[in-house]
Amino acid sequence: MTAQIIDGKKIAQNIREKIKTEVAKLAVKPGLAVILVGADPASQVYVNSKEKACQEIGFYSEVHRLPETTGEAELLALIQKLNVDPKIHGVLVQLPLPQQINEDKIILAVEPAKDVDCFHPVNTGVLFSGMSSVVLPCTPAGCIELIKSTGISLSGKKAVVIGRSNIVGKPAAMLLLQNNCTVTLCHSRTADLAAEVRQADIVVAAVGKPGIITGDMIKPGAVVIDVGTNRVNGKLTGDVDFVSVSAAAGFITPVPGGVGPMTIAMLMQNTLNAYLAQNRSSPSV
Numbered sequence: 001m002t003a004q005i006i007d008g009k010k011i012a013q014n015i016r017e018k019i020k021t022e023v024a025k026l027a028v029k030p031g032l033a034v035i036l037v038g039a040d041p042a043s044q045v046y047v048n049s050k051e052k053a054c055q056e057i058g059f060y061s062e063v064h065r066l067p068e069t070t071g072e073a074e075l076l077a078l079i080q081k082l083n084v085d086p087k088i089h090g091v092l093v094q095l096p097l098p099q100q101i102n103e104d105k106i107i108l109a110v111e112p113a114k115d116v117d118c119f120h121p122v123n124t125g126v127l128f129s130g131m132s133s134v135v136l137p138c139t140p141a142g143c144i145e146l147i148k149s150t151g152i153s154l155s156g157k158k159a160v161v162i163g164r165s166n167i168v169g170k171p172a173a174m175l176l177l178q179n180n181c182t183v184t185l186c187h188s189r190t191a192d193l194a195a196e197v198r199q200a201d202i203v204v205a206a207v208g209k210p211g212i213i214t215g216d217m218i219k220p221g222a223v224v225i226d227v228g229t230n231r232v233n234g235k236l237t238g239d240v241d242f243v244s245v246s247a248a249a250g251f252i253t254p255v256p257g258g259v260g261p262m263t264i265a266m267l268m269q270n271t272l273n274a275y276l277a278q279n280r281s282s283p284s285v
Protein backbone atom coordinates (compact mmCIF):
# COMPACT_ATOMS: atom_id res chain seq x y z
CA MET A 1 0.00 0.00 0.00
CA THR A 2 1.17 3.52 -0.72
CA ALA A 3 -0.27 5.95 1.77
CA GLN A 4 -2.32 8.93 0.75
CA ILE A 5 -0.73 12.13 2.02
CA ILE A 6 -2.95 14.26 4.28
CA ASP A 7 -2.43 17.87 3.21
CA GLY A 8 -2.40 19.72 6.55
CA LYS A 9 -1.44 22.98 4.91
CA LYS A 10 -4.53 22.98 2.70
CA ILE A 11 -6.90 21.85 5.47
CA ALA A 12 -5.49 24.56 7.77
CA GLN A 13 -5.93 27.16 5.04
CA ASN A 14 -9.61 26.22 4.64
CA ILE A 15 -10.16 26.62 8.39
CA ARG A 16 -8.45 30.01 8.34
CA GLU A 17 -10.65 31.18 5.46
CA LYS A 18 -13.78 30.26 7.44
CA ILE A 19 -12.52 32.15 10.51
CA LYS A 20 -11.68 35.16 8.35
CA THR A 21 -15.27 35.26 7.05
CA GLU A 22 -16.60 35.14 10.63
CA VAL A 23 -14.23 37.87 11.81
CA ALA A 24 -15.26 40.19 8.97
CA LYS A 25 -18.78 40.29 10.49
CA LEU A 26 -17.55 41.43 13.92
CA ALA A 27 -17.59 45.06 15.03
CA VAL A 28 -14.63 44.59 17.38
CA LYS A 29 -11.63 42.47 16.35
CA PRO A 30 -10.60 39.46 18.46
CA GLY A 31 -7.16 40.17 19.96
CA LEU A 32 -4.30 37.72 20.55
CA ALA A 33 -1.20 38.51 22.61
CA VAL A 34 1.82 36.24 22.19
CA ILE A 35 4.76 36.42 24.60
CA LEU A 36 8.15 35.11 23.53
CA VAL A 37 10.97 35.01 26.07
CA GLY A 38 14.46 34.58 24.61
CA ALA A 39 15.67 33.97 21.08
CA ASP A 40 15.17 30.24 20.45
CA PRO A 41 15.21 30.03 16.61
CA ALA A 42 12.35 27.48 16.35
CA SER A 43 10.18 29.55 18.73
CA GLN A 44 10.83 32.65 16.63
CA VAL A 45 9.62 30.84 13.50
CA TYR A 46 6.42 29.67 15.26
CA VAL A 47 5.69 33.08 16.78
CA ASN A 48 6.17 34.79 13.41
CA SER A 49 3.73 32.31 11.81
CA LYS A 50 1.15 33.02 14.52
CA GLU A 51 1.51 36.77 13.98
CA LYS A 52 1.15 36.36 10.21
CA ALA A 53 -1.96 34.18 10.64
CA CYS A 54 -3.54 36.86 12.88
CA GLN A 55 -2.93 39.57 10.31
CA GLU A 56 -4.33 37.47 7.48
CA ILE A 57 -7.49 36.58 9.43
CA GLY A 58 -8.09 40.12 10.67
CA PHE A 59 -7.31 39.67 14.36
CA TYR A 60 -5.70 42.37 16.44
CA SER A 61 -2.30 40.99 17.46
CA GLU A 62 0.50 41.90 19.84
CA VAL A 63 3.83 40.11 20.12
CA HIS A 64 5.86 40.80 23.26
CA ARG A 65 9.48 39.81 22.74
CA LEU A 66 11.33 39.70 26.06
CA PRO A 67 15.05 39.05 26.64
CA GLU A 68 16.35 35.60 27.67
CA THR A 69 17.24 37.02 31.11
CA THR A 70 13.65 38.09 31.93
CA GLY A 71 12.68 37.26 35.52
CA GLU A 72 9.58 35.38 36.58
CA ALA A 73 8.06 38.41 38.34
CA GLU A 74 8.43 40.53 35.23
CA LEU A 75 6.73 37.92 33.03
CA LEU A 76 3.93 37.44 35.58
CA ALA A 77 3.34 41.22 35.64
CA LEU A 78 2.96 41.29 31.85
CA ILE A 79 0.52 38.35 31.91
CA GLN A 80 -1.56 40.08 34.60
CA LYS A 81 -1.70 43.24 32.49
CA LEU A 82 -2.85 41.28 29.41
CA ASN A 83 -5.37 39.29 31.51
CA VAL A 84 -7.33 42.53 32.13
CA ASP A 85 -6.67 44.25 28.79
CA PRO A 86 -10.05 44.54 26.99
CA LYS A 87 -8.38 44.51 23.52
CA ILE A 88 -6.91 41.07 24.26
CA HIS A 89 -9.05 37.90 24.21
CA GLY A 90 -6.24 35.35 24.04
CA VAL A 91 -2.88 35.22 25.85
CA LEU A 92 -0.22 32.73 24.75
CA VAL A 93 3.18 32.32 26.39
CA GLN A 94 5.45 30.47 23.97
CA LEU A 95 7.11 27.40 25.51
CA PRO A 96 9.77 26.38 26.38
CA LEU A 97 10.75 29.14 28.81
CA PRO A 98 14.27 29.87 30.10
CA GLN A 99 15.21 27.85 33.19
CA GLN A 100 14.89 30.72 35.71
CA ILE A 101 11.14 30.77 35.01
CA ASN A 102 8.79 28.16 36.48
CA GLU A 103 6.55 27.01 33.61
CA ASP A 104 3.78 25.74 35.90
CA LYS A 105 3.48 29.14 37.59
CA ILE A 106 3.19 30.84 34.21
CA ILE A 107 0.51 28.43 32.95
CA LEU A 108 -1.49 29.02 36.16
CA ALA A 109 -1.18 32.82 35.80
CA VAL A 110 -2.99 33.04 32.45
CA GLU A 111 -6.67 33.92 32.92
CA PRO A 112 -8.53 30.70 31.95
CA ALA A 113 -10.99 32.63 29.74
CA LYS A 114 -7.99 33.90 27.70
CA ASP A 115 -6.04 30.62 27.74
CA VAL A 116 -6.07 29.92 23.98
CA ASP A 117 -3.44 27.17 24.37
CA CYS A 118 -5.81 25.22 26.67
CA PHE A 119 -2.90 24.59 29.07
CA HIS A 120 -4.50 25.91 32.29
CA PRO A 121 -5.79 23.12 34.61
CA VAL A 122 -9.22 24.77 34.63
CA ASN A 123 -9.45 24.25 30.87
CA THR A 124 -7.82 20.81 30.80
CA GLY A 125 -10.13 19.88 33.70
CA VAL A 126 -13.19 21.03 31.75
CA LEU A 127 -11.97 18.99 28.78
CA PHE A 128 -11.15 15.86 30.81
CA SER A 129 -14.55 16.05 32.53
CA GLY A 130 -16.30 16.04 29.17
CA MET A 131 -17.92 19.43 29.81
CA SER A 132 -18.43 21.71 26.82
CA SER A 133 -15.21 23.65 26.27
CA VAL A 134 -14.60 27.07 24.74
CA VAL A 135 -11.02 26.14 23.80
CA LEU A 136 -9.38 22.85 22.79
CA PRO A 137 -5.67 21.96 22.96
CA CYS A 138 -4.38 23.21 19.58
CA THR A 139 -2.10 20.41 18.40
CA PRO A 140 -4.36 17.53 19.54
CA ALA A 141 -7.44 19.23 18.04
CA GLY A 142 -5.48 19.64 14.81
CA CYS A 143 -4.66 15.90 14.83
CA ILE A 144 -8.36 15.02 15.19
CA GLU A 145 -9.26 17.27 12.23
CA LEU A 146 -6.58 15.60 10.12
CA ILE A 147 -7.85 12.11 11.02
CA LYS A 148 -11.44 13.14 10.24
CA SER A 149 -10.33 14.57 6.88
CA THR A 150 -9.61 11.01 5.68
CA GLY A 151 -13.32 10.21 5.92
CA ILE A 152 -12.54 7.24 8.18
CA SER A 153 -14.85 6.99 11.20
CA LEU A 154 -13.01 7.14 14.54
CA SER A 155 -15.66 5.28 16.51
CA GLY A 156 -14.46 1.89 17.75
CA LYS A 157 -11.00 2.28 16.19
CA LYS A 158 -7.86 1.38 18.09
CA ALA A 159 -5.72 4.51 18.53
CA VAL A 160 -2.16 4.42 19.83
CA VAL A 161 -0.58 7.67 21.00
CA ILE A 162 3.18 7.73 21.50
CA GLY A 163 4.28 10.42 23.98
CA ARG A 164 2.62 11.51 27.23
CA SER A 165 3.31 15.25 27.35
CA ASN A 166 0.72 17.62 28.83
CA ILE A 167 0.77 19.59 25.58
CA VAL A 168 0.23 16.79 23.06
CA GLY A 169 0.15 13.14 24.17
CA LYS A 170 -2.19 13.31 27.17
CA PRO A 171 -4.80 15.66 25.65
CA ALA A 172 -4.60 13.84 22.27
CA ALA A 173 -5.48 10.58 24.05
CA MET A 174 -8.44 12.34 25.70
CA LEU A 175 -9.78 13.76 22.42
CA LEU A 176 -9.46 10.36 20.73
CA LEU A 177 -11.36 8.81 23.66
CA GLN A 178 -14.11 11.41 23.28
CA ASN A 179 -14.31 10.39 19.62
CA ASN A 180 -14.98 6.81 20.79
CA CYS A 181 -11.57 5.34 19.98
CA THR A 182 -10.05 2.64 22.17
CA VAL A 183 -6.91 4.43 23.26
CA THR A 184 -3.45 3.24 24.31
CA LEU A 185 -1.00 5.87 25.57
CA CYS A 186 2.63 4.76 25.10
CA HIS A 187 5.74 6.37 26.56
CA SER A 188 9.43 5.79 27.29
CA ARG A 189 8.70 2.92 29.71
CA THR A 190 6.31 1.07 27.41
CA ALA A 191 7.58 -2.52 27.34
CA ASP A 192 7.06 -3.27 23.65
CA LEU A 193 6.31 -0.18 21.57
CA ALA A 194 6.29 -2.01 18.23
CA ALA A 195 3.71 -4.52 19.49
CA GLU A 196 1.43 -1.71 20.67
CA VAL A 197 1.72 0.31 17.46
CA ARG A 198 1.05 -2.79 15.33
CA GLN A 199 -2.47 -2.97 16.80
CA ALA A 200 -3.32 0.60 15.83
CA ASP A 201 -5.81 1.77 13.22
CA ILE A 202 -4.72 5.30 14.16
CA VAL A 203 -1.17 6.24 15.22
CA VAL A 204 -0.34 9.64 16.75
CA ALA A 205 3.43 10.02 17.18
CA ALA A 206 4.43 12.83 19.57
CA VAL A 207 7.70 11.93 21.29
CA GLY A 208 10.31 14.12 19.65
CA LYS A 209 12.49 11.21 18.48
CA PRO A 210 13.23 11.38 14.74
CA GLY A 211 12.15 8.26 12.84
CA ILE A 212 11.17 6.23 15.93
CA ILE A 213 8.06 4.89 14.13
CA THR A 214 9.05 2.62 11.25
CA GLY A 215 7.12 0.77 8.54
CA ASP A 216 7.42 -2.67 10.18
CA MET A 217 5.36 -1.34 13.15
CA ILE A 218 2.41 -0.22 11.02
CA LYS A 219 -0.83 -2.17 10.55
CA PRO A 220 -1.59 -2.07 6.81
CA GLY A 221 -3.88 0.84 5.98
CA ALA A 222 -3.47 2.67 9.30
CA VAL A 223 -3.82 6.47 9.62
CA VAL A 224 -0.49 7.90 10.80
CA ILE A 225 -0.29 11.40 12.29
CA ASP A 226 3.24 12.71 12.81
CA VAL A 227 3.47 15.44 15.47
CA GLY A 228 7.29 15.37 15.63
CA THR A 229 9.14 18.59 14.81
CA ASN A 230 12.77 17.57 15.17
CA ARG A 231 15.56 19.50 13.56
CA VAL A 232 18.18 17.12 12.16
CA ASN A 233 21.12 18.88 10.51
CA GLY A 234 18.92 21.94 10.03
CA LYS A 235 16.16 19.91 8.36
CA LEU A 236 12.70 19.52 9.92
CA THR A 237 12.00 15.80 10.51
CA GLY A 238 9.06 14.03 12.13
CA ASP A 239 8.90 11.11 14.56
CA VAL A 240 7.79 8.89 11.68
CA ASP A 241 10.16 7.34 9.16
CA PHE A 242 8.21 8.67 6.18
CA VAL A 243 9.55 6.35 3.47
CA SER A 244 9.00 3.01 5.22
CA VAL A 245 5.75 4.05 6.94
CA SER A 246 4.11 5.41 3.80
CA ALA A 247 4.66 2.02 2.16
CA ALA A 248 2.43 0.40 4.82
CA ALA A 249 -0.01 3.09 5.99
CA GLY A 250 -3.29 4.11 4.36
CA PHE A 251 -2.85 7.80 5.21
CA ILE A 252 0.11 9.79 6.50
CA THR A 253 0.81 13.42 7.43
CA PRO A 254 4.02 14.99 6.12
CA VAL A 255 6.48 17.08 8.16
CA PRO A 256 6.44 19.96 7.37
CA GLY A 257 2.95 20.60 6.03
CA GLY A 258 0.96 18.28 8.32
CA VAL A 259 0.23 18.92 11.98
CA GLY A 260 2.22 22.20 12.27
CA PRO A 261 -0.09 24.39 10.17
CA MET A 262 -3.12 22.81 11.90
CA THR A 263 -1.77 23.84 15.33
CA ILE A 264 -1.85 27.46 14.18
CA ALA A 265 -5.30 27.14 12.59
CA MET A 266 -6.67 25.70 15.86
CA LEU A 267 -5.06 28.55 17.81
CA MET A 268 -6.93 31.00 15.58
CA GLN A 269 -10.18 29.06 16.16
CA ASN A 270 -9.60 29.13 19.94
CA THR A 271 -8.99 32.89 19.83
CA LEU A 272 -12.28 33.44 18.00
CA ASN A 273 -14.09 31.10 20.43
CA ALA A 274 -12.56 32.86 23.46
CA TYR A 275 -13.61 36.25 22.03
CA LEU A 276 -17.19 35.04 21.45
CA ALA A 277 -17.40 33.53 24.96
CA GLN A 278 -16.07 36.75 26.52
CA ASN A 279 -18.70 38.75 24.63
CA ARG A 280 -21.63 36.55 25.66
CA SER A 281 -23.81 37.99 28.40
CA SER A 282 -24.41 34.58 29.99
CA PRO A 283 -21.81 31.87 30.69
CA SER A 284 -21.60 29.00 28.19
CA VAL A 285 -21.72 26.21 30.78
Ligand SMILES: Nc1nc(=O)c2c([nH]1)NC[C@@H]1CN(c3ccc(C(=O)N[C@@H](CCC(=O)O)C(=O)O)cc3)C=[N+]21
Residues within 6 Å of the ligand: 045, 046, 049, 092, 093, 094, 095, 096, 117, 138, 229, 236, 255, 256, 257, 258, 259, 260, 261, 263, 264
Ligand atom coordinates in the same frame (compact mmCIF):
# COMPACT_ATOMS: atom_id res chain seq x y z
N1 LIG B 1 2.51 28.11 24.26
C1 LIG B 1 2.82 27.36 23.19
N2 LIG B 1 1.86 27.02 22.32
C2 LIG B 1 2.15 26.27 21.22
O1 LIG B 1 1.26 25.95 20.42
C3 LIG B 1 3.51 25.86 21.01
C4 LIG B 1 4.46 26.24 21.95
N3 LIG B 1 4.10 26.98 23.04
N4 LIG B 1 5.75 25.86 21.81
C5 LIG B 1 6.20 25.10 20.66
C6 LIG B 1 5.10 24.28 20.04
C7 LIG B 1 5.36 23.89 18.61
N5 LIG B 1 4.34 24.55 17.81
C8 LIG B 1 4.31 24.57 16.42
C9 LIG B 1 3.55 25.47 15.72
C10 LIG B 1 3.59 25.53 14.34
C11 LIG B 1 4.39 24.69 13.61
C12 LIG B 1 4.46 24.82 12.13
O2 LIG B 1 3.78 25.62 11.54
N6 LIG B 1 5.31 24.04 11.45
C13 LIG B 1 5.48 24.09 10.02
C14 LIG B 1 6.96 24.28 9.65
C15 LIG B 1 7.62 25.45 10.30
C16 LIG B 1 9.14 25.35 10.22
O3 LIG B 1 9.68 25.34 9.09
O4 LIG B 1 9.77 25.26 11.28
C17 LIG B 1 5.04 22.78 9.40
O5 LIG B 1 5.07 21.76 10.12
O6 LIG B 1 4.68 22.76 8.25
C18 LIG B 1 5.14 23.75 14.30
C19 LIG B 1 5.09 23.70 15.69
C20 LIG B 1 3.55 25.27 18.63
N7 LIG B 1 3.91 25.12 19.92
